[in-house]
Amino acid sequence: MTISIQYVKLPTSEALTEYTTKKLQKLSAKYGWVINAEVFFKIENNTPAEKICEIELSLPGPKLFAVSKEKNFEMAVKETISDLEKQLKKRKEVTFGIGK
Secondary structure (H helix, E strand, O other): EEEEEEEOOOOOHHHHHHHHHHHHHHHHHHHOOOOEEEEEEHHHHHHOOOEEEEEEOOOOOOOEEEEEOOHHHHHHHHHHHHHHHHHHHHHHHHHHHHOO
16 A cells, blocks of 8 residues: 655654554555555644544545544544544445455
8 A cells, every 4th residue: 555644734743654654554454455545634723732634545446535633643543544444344345245
């Protein structure tokens, strides 16, 4: 899986990039048919308490998208990936008839 991480009007963070990459690689190991992940980090309306993580996954069929807003980026990443994992599980059940 190819991972692209963008910081929108924010300084880049090596630690956050590593954390996100590690979490996405775990997801990719579980769901090997994920092709690409695009990650966007943002702060809403310059409010430090509103950290946003958006992730779009490319895979066979329609793309999956999740976003979450938390008090820090690590929590936002964790929540967003959790949402994507639910979507991937559902897609796997529908597409492959597995896990029912």
